[in-house]
Amino acid sequence: MDEAIVARVPEDVARGSLTKCAPLAKLVWFKSGGPADWLFEPEDLDDLRLFLARLNPAVPVMALGLGSNLIVRDGGIPGVVIRLGKPFSGCEVEDDCTIKAGGGTPGILAASTARDAGIAGLEFMRGIPGTVGGFVRMNGGAYGREVSDVLVDCTVVMRNGDSMVLPASALRYSYRHSELPPGAVVVSARFKGEPGDPEAIGAEMDRIADAREQSQPLRTKTGGSTFKNPDGASAWKLVDEAGCRGLELGGAQVSEKHTNFMINTGDATSADIEGLGEEVRRRVRDQSGIDLEWEIQRVGRP
Template identity: 75%
Template sequence: MQAPVPRDGIRGKLTAGAPLAPYTWFKTGGPADWLFEPADIDDLEAFLARLDPAVPVMALGLGSNMIVRDGGVPGVVVRLGKAFAKVEHSGELELTCGGGASGILVASTARDLGIAGLEFLRGIPGTVGGFVRMNGGAYGREVADVLRDCAVILHDGSFVTLSAAELEYSYRHSALPEGAIVVSARFRGHPGEPSEIGAEMDRIAAAREASQPLRTKTGGSTFKNPQGHKAWELVDRAGCRGLQQGGAQVSEKHTNFLINTGTATSADIEGLGEMVRDKVYAQTGVSLEWEIQRVGRP
């Protein structure tokens, strides 16, 4: 296997055949052809500028909303580390957050600064890069409500700033170009009392703990909520609570979550999801759409 770019001049870590299962919540899936962990933004720009345009690029955050298929991921997977995980107070009621920063860190920083409106990010188990791309949301709010703009490095290494309007947000979707890496984002809230913000964050945390199988190997919400419906109710109505395929199971606690009981392959998990989709369609006539990203080779 030849390196997709010369290693000379790259300050980050470039690994061939890197296992990805340890980086995903499901703990399944094959390796990346190449895993690149850039030292900083300049390193990432230089790497992508020298990369063959034909080589696919994919960003990986916390791996919470993702199935990495068992055949692994072609091309280069980019994982942003500590250099991209900072959250800074950059203006009145505004935070600039690195693409690798967690939703919990963003919400907690906003709380400490008396910036309200970002509490819902406490309920999104991912990083800024991921939920900016997917217009992540929870508890009645979504990224489109609070994003001012984001800094992005495109597949060719060029650096651009995109406004929320340019991302053309819709439900769990954006127009972010394929292969683009979100390296930072600016969020704006409104004035609030830290104690009240903290109480709302605690309420969100408690609601998640009570309703979701957080202490299992899972991937977050599996299917998008269809217009006028809740995905979990449709799955439950179709008799899929506890349904299994191989080592994968529909959660008994929340039926819009799939779990790895310990021996699942990614094929088990994805196959179970397709089985659920078939049963829901047969029972209700509603075709569920995947919310979890499914990437890589079968």
Template identity: 70%
Template sequence: MQHGDRIASGVCQAPGSGEAPAPDSFIPQNIRGKLTRNASLAKLVWFKSGGAADWLFEPADREDLIAFLEQVQPGTPVMALGLGSNLIIRDGGVPGVVIRLGKAFAELHENTESVLHCGGGASGILVSSKARDAGIAGLEFLRGIPGTVGGFVRMNGGAYGREVADILVDCDVILPGGDFVTLPAGDLQYSYRHSALPEGAVVVSARFQGQPGDPAVIGAEMDKIAQAREESQPLRTKTGGSTFKNPPGEKAWALIDAAGCRGLTLGGAQVSEKHTNFLINTGDATSSDIEELGEEVRRRVAESQGVTLEWEIKRVGRP
């Protein structure tokens, strides 16, 4: 555990909003988790690119996270990091504090009436597998989302015709400042890949509603989803999942393909030959390469197809 002075360098800007003064030092009291200054994030995200976090905190448990956030100066940016599968960390790094939830936040247990309680750090594969074993149907689609419960809840994650808005009962959230609240699904005002979850809020657990089902049938559906992903997506590359949202009535990949962007490269970044709505780090791409390639794709699609694509991948940090 590192020790220093409390973050006291003024109010930082939100991640991605430009330069922000880096916190000089930080002395959290009675913290049991791991706190790291200038922590490299590239190894923690699927693209394997990007800069460092001013601070990275890996809490021991929920109470530890609450105690930590109570001591962070108001106005300091706070960002939760899951598997880093749908994220570009910009090369200048992330201002403020990045929270990474570990095994202590991956607990799963069945509640009554086919409700599954899920820790915010549990992966989609883990959640869907637990639901299968418990005979809870309706959560199979989470097998196809490469992320954690916290990210699903924030982004209304979805795949194969279903999304988190269809299954969420409520979620437990720790707000900047350390307040612990439980928010019903209706308060999140879900829309396509968007929620009204407050900036800097960390989802530590959620309840998903399913229905009774046959584990064998559930497992077969999960296998079908896994096979479809393997056949259609560049899963064995440094990628970030679906890059752009599907416009109403359209498929982003088809628009990108029609704009002639399949295989397009910029620096070490490439539009996937296998699935054009995926960008790839071919080996030495910077986050700037990846983001600039995405913007070039957007420009070409707008010019040739008359549609402005919206980013689905979250881009955070200093350019």
């Protein structure tokens, strides 16, 4: 990154933690990848807004949640990575079967808050390995439901520091995609369910947790579902039929347990992981004629 641009990162206004050349591998599920030019963990909403307002418009910004569906390339991420911590992790119940969750709130906490309040319809968030900010941006989903089914609105801080509330319709959701502007940070969101029995809701959450445990390699260094399901087909089945179960490249491997997951067996680089994914795509294309689309985000410099 140009040193003149780096010099204009507003260190003097940041009240939260601002770290130059910050390692990111420990913050993402694959445990690989290079550093961020800067990592900013704001102290509160005003801190975030002022920092972005003062930040040179030429500096790119990326929000980071739990780092679950993400490959950070080995050259690191240019500009500023923003990570919302504890000040953005609250969750509260509003009227009319609605909960409000901070952008840094894990899906399991959002689902548990709804359960305790007798709000059904949000159980699927128990199965999303990420934070509210991430799955609002990506229309995260699991077990038959997705964010677009339940989102009322979200509060975002735009790249220039302005804060605004966007209704769900403004995000123009499609499968694992929204039209949220680049650099915008989701700081909170409201979700609406329907009345339900806490015990039944809890049982459904337990079912989802058990299903994930049985079918996915959760206790490995993985990144979640690798490819989007094509229309009328399952990505895992296409990968399996192309003979990719257990396929390896460097320290990366296609999971034996679930073929739409890749894992870092110990010392994989992000280049290994991404390269393995591209090889899987090639083999599936050759075998079936279907061009798999990445669901995992790949960011940063090669």
